[in-house]
Amino acid sequence: MTEKTKSLIAFVFMLAAMILFAVWSAQPVESEATFTFRTNPPKAPKITYSESHNAPLEVAKVFGRASGCQDADPELIEDVARLSRRAGLEPKIAAALIAVESGCNPLAISNRGAVGLTQVRPVVWKDKYDFSRTNLLNSEENMQVGFEILAELIQQYGTYEGVRRYQGLGIGCETCDGQYTEKIFRLAGRK
Numbered sequence: 001m002t003e004k005t006k007s008l009i010a011f012v013f014m015l016a017a018m019i020l021f022a023v024w025s026a027q028p029v030e031s032e033a034t035f036t037f038r039t040n041p042p043k044a045p046k047i048t049y050s051e052s053h054n055a056p057l058e059v060a061k062v063f064g065r066a067s068g069c070q071d072a073d074p075e076l077i078e079d080v081a082r083l084s085r086r087a088g089l090e091p092k093i094a095a096a097l098i099a100v101e102s103g104c105n106p107l108a109i110s111n112r113g114a115v116g117l118t119q120v121r122p123v124v125w126k127d128k129y130d131f132s133r134t135n136l137l138n139s140e141e142n143m144q145v146g147f148e149i150l151a152e153l154i155q156q157y158g159t160y161e162g163v164r165r166y167q168g169l170g171i172g173c174e175t176c177d178g179q180y181t182e183k184i185f186r187l188a189g190r191k
Contacts, residue, residue: 063095068099096184167180
């Protein structure tokens with residue numbers, strides 16, 4: 001059996017597990033936050049039953065198309081779906097952000113000091129978040145901070161420009177971001 005076949009089989013089982021979990025779960029499990037935000041996150045849009053139950057499947061589809069994310073843990077998929085909806089983000093955009101930023105590696109640290117799944121740079125956001133209480137190597141805390149930042153940027157600038165500003169490169173230079181925004185939109189299945 002080839003590696004490609006093994007990966008495809010693993011992906012199909014992961015999708016099946018996510019669908020079963022979504023069908024059988026009555027209430028999403030909310031964990032207690034172990035940190036405080038200095039501002040209130042944007043209000044999440046009202047989400048219908050079908051959207052909330054399709055969110056993990058949408059996240060799994062994005063991860064299935066992304067290099068490094070095909071073997072994503074079902075718990076990560078569920079967390080991305082839940083936390084992105086809580087922040088008011090499309091789960092597909094949130095999943096694509098994680099895929100492009102860290103390749104689903106919760107321990108990723110860039111040469112510029114960006115940390116975790118959403119590659120938050122503490123030096124940039126230290127005035128807004130208390131990183132002595134927020135562990136960016138904790139996947140859930142990292143996603144909460146990264147998704148809040150992205151949601152605020154999208155609320156302020158619109159989806160395309162908000163995603164572009166999340167990276168920080170390319171501001172004032174349309175071609176300096178290495179097609180970052182297009183990569184995220186392509187993975188999310190948006191044009």
